[in-house]
Amino acid sequence: MGRVAGLAGVSVRTLHHYDEIGLVRPSARTAAGYRAYSAHDVERLREVLAYRRLGFGLREVAELVGDPSIDAVAHLRRLRGLIQERRDHAVVMVAAIDRELEARAKGLMVTPEAQLEMLGARLYDEIGGAYTATRHTEPRIAEQIWSALGDARTVLNVGAGTGSYEPADRHVTAVEPSKVMRRQRPRGSAPCVAAAAEDLPFEDHSFDAAMAVSTVHHWGDPIAGLREMRRVARRVVVLTFDTDEPGWQDRFWLTRDYLPEFVGVLAEFPSLAGMADAIGARAEPVPVPWDCADGLFEAYWRRPRAYLEDHVRRAMSVWTKVGPDAEQRAVRNLSDDLDSGRWAERNRALADLNAADLGLRLLVA
Numbered sequence: 001m002g003r004v005a006g007l008a009g010v011s012v013r014t015l016h017h018y019d020e021i022g023l024v025r026p027s028a029r030t031a032a033g034y035r036a037y038s039a040h041d042v043e044r045l046r047e048v049l050a051y052r053r054l055g056f057g058l059r060e061v062a063e064l065v066g067d068p069s070i071d072a073v074a075h076l077r078r079l080r081g082l083i084q085e086r087r088d089h090a091v092v093m094v095a096a097i098d099r100e101l102e103a104r105a106k107g108l109m110v111t112p113e114a115q116l117e118m119l120g121a122r123l124y125d126e127i128g129g130a131y132t133a134t135r136h137t138e139p140r141i142a143e144q145i146w147s148a149l150g151d152a153r154t155v156l157n158v159g160a161g162t163g164s165y166e167p168a169d170r171h172v173t174a175v176e177p178s179k180v181m182r183r184q185r186p187r188g189s190a191p192c193v194a195a196a197a198e199d200l201p202f203e204d205h206s207f208d209a210a211m212a213v214s215t216v217h218h219w220g221d222p223i224a225g226l227r228e229m230r231r232v233a234r235r236v237v238v239l240t241f242d243t244d245e246p247g248w249q250d251r252f253w254l255t256r257d258y259l260p261e262f263v264g265v266l267a268e269f270p271s272l273a274g275m276a277d278a279i280g281a282r283a284e285p286v287p288v289p290w291d292c293a294d295g296l297f298e299a300y301w302r303r304p305r306a307y308l309e310d311h312v313r314r315a316m317s318v319w320t321k322v323g324p325d326a327e328q329r330a331v332r333n334l335s336d337d338l339d340s341g342r343w344a345e346r347n348r349a350l351a352d353l354n355a356a357d358l359g360l361r362l363l364v365a
Ligand SMILES: C[S@@+](CC[C@H](N)C(=O)[O-])C[C@H]1O[C@@H](n2cnc3c(N)ncnc32)[C@H](O)[C@@H]1O
Pocket: 124, 135, 158, 159, 160, 161, 162, 163, 164, 165, 175, 176, 177, 178, 181, 195, 196, 197, 198, 212, 213, 214, 215, 218, 219, 220
């Protein structure tokens, strides 16, 4: 017990208490006859302590770990999702705090609404207001997605945002958790349900197809969300990003030369193979046209000056996630290299390309 307490960073008294209330009972015996933790007990203790650290009460933790339908892997996935959600919240709160500090330093008033808003904000409730400035339907990418939908008549669009890739000639239902994004959906667009991918409020096989575009990397638990899509639809189409390919960090000059922090943003993102496996999908590349109409992170690979524009960056979540220091440094260095001709020299080969494979992939199942 002492050794386990030391490894887990809790007191022996805590372990005694968990034993007394039946939460984690050391079920093995040492050679000398003392009670000890089996590998399974340690696994359970780890789950208990992780849920406790996330703020769950003892009764809630008992319910969570006592559910016999959930195995260790499912607990790890759930924990990972919860932790990632907290990280996103932390990013939003740090950004809001930075803004308030800056405003106070200039002697400006911060409204009570602004002070309170950061506490409940989701990432897209925070940054979504800047979305429609540059995020539009890119027709060539739309064509690829719509063709993958095959003959589907009813389509669920998960993480729908403002509805950029919703096909007009099919019966679409949208799912979008952020109220800021839902409010920006154009009048007359598909009905939109406030829900998250990981827990879709629909019966099994409710739709011919489910699609998700540029959203999976925002989900607390991508694999759970993909499985949900599989559950509710007979066909699944997902536009996502490949981090399996060796050297993927160097595919795009922006991350290679100016924003290495991008790697950290996707550090916990599942492998493309793992996501494909979860839904039985094949993957096809989605080239980004040189004049891509959707201002996604990779859109301006042949128009580098666009990244110097604040309104362009504000519609890309990456910049919020890496934080203002990395953003300012990247923009400054890019600006210097554009002015000195260094960028042009390094990226001469791009001038002749009309489309680039920058890791975007369409999973089709
Ligand atoms: C980059 S936007 C993409 C929107 C739209 N699919 C498009 O292509 O324009 C990402 C969207 O995912 C949504 N999102 C974040 N977490 C989600 C979750 N757990 N389930 C579903 N959508 C989520 C965000 O609110 C945001 O609207």
